[in-house]
Amino acid sequence: xxxxxxxxxxxxxxxxxxxxxxxxxxxxxxxxxxxxxxxxxxxxxxxxxxxxxxxxxxxxxxxxxxxxxxxxxxxxxxxxxxxxxxxxxxxxxxxxxxxxxxxxxxxxxxxxxxxxxxxxxxxxxxxxxxxxxxxxxxxxxxxxxxxxxxxxxxxxxxxxxxxxxxxxxxxxxxxxxxxxxxxxxxxxxxxxxxxxxxxxxxxxxxxxxxxxxxxxxxxxxxxxxxxxxxxxxxxxxxxxxxxxxxxxxxxxxxxxxxxxxxxxxxxxxxxxxxxxx
Amino acid sequence: xxxxxxxxxxxxxxxxxxxxxxxxxxxxxxxxxxxxxxxxxxxxxxxxxxxxxxxxxxxxxxxxxxxxxxxxxxxxxxxxxxxxxxxxxxxxxxxxxxxxxxxxxxxxxxxxxxxxxxxxxxxxxxxxxxxxxxxxxxxxxxxxxxxxxxxxxxxxxxxxxxxxxxxxxxxxxxxxxxxxxxxxxxxxxxxxxxxxxxxxxxxxxxxxxxxxxxxxxxxxxxxxxxxxxxxxxxxxxxxxxxxxxxxxxxxxxxxxxxxxxxxxxxxxxxxxxxxxxxxxxxxxxxxxxxxxxxxxxxxxxxxxxxxxxxxxxxxxxxxxxxxxxxxxxxxxxxxxxxxxxxxxxxxxxxxxxxxxxxxxxxxxxxxxxxxxxxxxxxxxxxxxxxxxxxxxxxxxxxx
Numbered sequence: 119x120x121x122x123x124x125x126x127x128x129x130x131x132x133x134x135x136x137x138x139x140x141x142x143x144x145x146x147x148x149x150x151x152x153x154x155x156x157x158x159x160x161x162x163x164x165x166x167x168x169x170x171x172x173x174x175x176x177x178x179x180x181x182x183x184x185x186x187x188x189x190x191x192x193x194x195x196x197x198x199x200x201x202x203x204x205x206x207x208x209x210x211x212x213x214x215x216x217x218x219x220x221x222x223x224x225x226x227x228x229x230x231x232x233x234x235x236x237x238x239x240x241x242x243x244x245x246x247x248x249x250x251x252x253x254x255x256x257x258x259x260x261x262x263x264x265x266x267x268x269x270x271x272x273x274x275x276x277x278x279x280x281x282x283x284x285x286x287x288x289x290x291x292x293x294x295x296x297x298x299x300x301x302x303x304x305x306x307x308x309x310x311x312x313x314x315x316x317x318x319x320x321x322x323x324x325x326x327x328x329x330x331x332x333x334x335x336x337x338x339x340x341x342x343x344x345x346x347x348x349x350x351x352x353x354x355x356x357x358x359x360x361x362x363x364x365x366x367x368x369x370x371x372x373x374x375x376x377x378x379x380x381x382x383x384x385x386x387x388x389x390x391x392x393x394x395x
Numbered sequence: 396x397x398x399x400x401x402x403x404x405x406x407x408x409x410x411x412x413x414x415x416x417x418x419x420x421x422x423x424x425x426x427x428x429x430x431x432x433x434x435x436x437x438x439x440x441x442x443x444x445x446x447x448x449x450x451x452x453x454x455x456x457x458x459x460x461x462x463x464x465x466x467x468x469x470x471x472x473x474x475x476x477x478x479x480x481x482x483x484x485x486x487x488x489x490x491x492x493x494x495x496x497x498x499x500x501x502x503x504x505x506x507x508x509x510x511x512x513x514x515x516x517x518x519x520x521x522x523x524x525x526x527x528x529x530x531x532x533x534x535x536x537x538x539x540x541x542x543x544x545x546x547x548x549x550x551x552x553x554x555x556x557x558x559x560x561x562x563x564x565x566x567x568x569x570x571x572x573x574x575x576x577x578x579x580x581x582x583x584x585x586x587x588x589x590x591x592x593x594x595x596x597x598x599x600x601x602x603x604x605x606x607x608x609x610x611x612x613x614x615x616x617x618x619x620x621x622x623x624x625x626x627x628x629x630x631x632x633x634x635x636x637x638x639x640x641x642x643x644x645x646x647x648x649x650x651x652x653x654x655x656x657x658x659x660x661x662x663x664x665x666x667x668x669x670x671x672x673x674x675x676x677x678x679x680x681x682x683x684x685x686x687x688x689x690x691x692x693x694x695x696x697x698x699x700x701x702x703x704x705x706x707x708x709x710x711x712x713x714x715x716x717x718x719x720x721x722x723x724x725x726x727x728x729x730x731x732x733x734x735x736x737x738x739x740x741x742x743x744x745x746x747x748x749x750x751x752x753x754x755x756x757x758x759x760x761x762x763x764x765x766x767x768x769x770x771x772x773x774x775x776x777x778x779x780x781x782x783x784x785x786x787x788x789x790x791x792x793x794x
Contacts, residue, residue, distance in 0.1 A: 299509055300512070300514075303511035303512075304524075305499075307500065307505070308497065310528070313528045317528070321515045322513070
């Protein structure tokens with residue numbers, strides 16, 4: 119099948135090494151500094167709060183939004199994380215998830231709104247989202263290292279890339295799902311573009327957008343674990359250590375920690391989403 | 396300004412090249428031909444009509460007739476391809492975005508078939524919407540919202556959400572939302588079509604009451620001829636994007652413009668449309684006040700009647716004289732006025748035929764049609780039956 123040789127590998131490397139890094143290196147460095155400061159700020163807050171108090175906050179949120187069962191699960195899960203000495207690692211992972219999710223929301227929701235309003239934007243955004251979601255997540259760990267070095271920052275950036283699509287897609291879907299006659303009614307009464315968006319379309323899209331945010335958080339968590347391969351601290355690095363030392367026990371201990379974090383985050387954010395309906 | 400809404404040659408063509416369609420329409424090509432040859436759909440074809448201030452104007456047509464497109468052209472929810480729409484003399488088709496927005500806010504309220512309420516807002520917040528987007532202060536818009544909620548009979552439901560209400564109540568919210576803006580014009584797109592028959596009838600009656608109280612100009616869309624005849628001061632009948640006839644309910648029933656309309660009106664329940672003045676007869680014989688019993692007997696004999704209404708010089712109805720009483724009065728040589736009876740039924744000229752059927756079956760005397768105490772005509776049982784069968788009697792009342 120090789121009728122001609124496509125030197126994609128060489129081109130990409132030349133583009134990255136000879137242009138991207140020399141020309142835009144400073145730009146990426148400043149992004150790196152801002153994101154890095156943000157991560158350590160969030161990590162500091164999460165680890166500064168005493169584990170007992172943090173656990174109580176989580177249990178309260180679980181009880182408030184997801185019921186007594188999940189609250190009890192959160193209590194048991196917190197005790198587990200403490201007893202296997204993974205509380206600190208869990209907070210590091212949580213910090214990366216929170217920062218990446220915030221970026222995803224802040225950038226993803228406006229893009230989602232824009233794609234819902236403009237078919238042209240939607241036509242451009244859609245294939246990019248497909249690309250972001252289907253490209254194996256390991257592949258963009260490589261440029262992340264090249265551009266942002268090792269540690270939390272490339273982890274957040276690659277997590278952001280992986281976790282943003284559902285925020286965009288579900289925002290677009292939520293706005294497009296608002297019934298046409300309701301939009302017509304808002305127009306017939308003389309709404310401006312902005313009034314239509316803020317008083318009718320966005321409020322009615324909130325449950326769908328919340329479902330998108332829930333998906334974003336789940337994807338962020340799974341990516342934050344994979345990102346331990348490029349030096350992200352947290353539960354993922356515990357699992358990675360288990361793999362590299364062929365230590366089944368260590369792997370399971372870290373893995374269960376991820377499961378606990380995932381279930382608690384999922385049920386609480388889902389509960390918040392339900393409450394907004 | 397007599398005409399509230401004036402529509403001239405309003406046309407909507409859906410498709411990529413409306414100009415081509417307009418050219419073909421001007422050449423007189425049919426909707427089908429334009430669709431076949433140019434692939435363009437004619438939504439509304441050169442509609443022209445005027446709606447007077449305070450008039451209840453109904454556009455009736457089956458689905459696909461273009462009536463929903465037409466009402467959306469009026470407030471430019473759909474952009475017209477050609478033609479003019481004057482609202483209070485101002486051409487809405489020439490307005491820029493801001494002028495159009497202000498016209499929608501100040502002049503055009505709208506009620507939708509499937510209610511189109513905002514599900515995340517309470518009844519009050521729904522009704523307030525039109526005022527909220529105009530930045531009316533919270534207190535005032537709340538006051539006005541509560542007023543129109545009361546007008547539509549939803550007091551006590553201010554804090555409910557739409558999904559907690561029945562269909563009829565939801566449409567009351569829709570109506571209140573349109574009323575709260577206090578626009579002169581109400582556009583109602585099949586407003587009652589989604590309601591069950593009993594609720595629909597109730598809403599129709601209430602809308603008529605509200606209309607007489609508030610004096611709105613109403614443009615009402617329906618596919619139901621009975622509804623059109625009941626509500627409309629005038630009715631426009633649409634077919635394939637074309638207005639085929641405009642007229643009062645009586646005109647449409649009596650003089651259908653073409654076969655399409657006459658097929659439509661064939662099955663109409665005339666008792667709901669015809670009123671007393673449509674079927675009343677000229678009082679056959681009138682004996683004026685002070686005319687003697689003898690003259691009355693002679694007139695009854697000539698006309699073959701067993702009773703006769705008696706009026707005075709000013710044509711005020713005085714009573715009913717039966718042949719027996721007339722003979723008695725003649726024999727005892729007393730005044731006719733002493734033997735008049737008064738236990739006959741009277742009605743007004745605009746009473747629906749429907750309400751007269753029951754009375755007609757009970758009474759043995761003709762029903763007197765009275766306006767300002769003056770006798771306008773009489774209705775005998777046979778005229779009700781013939782009215783139901785053939786429509787209005789052509790015979791006019793002459794005095």
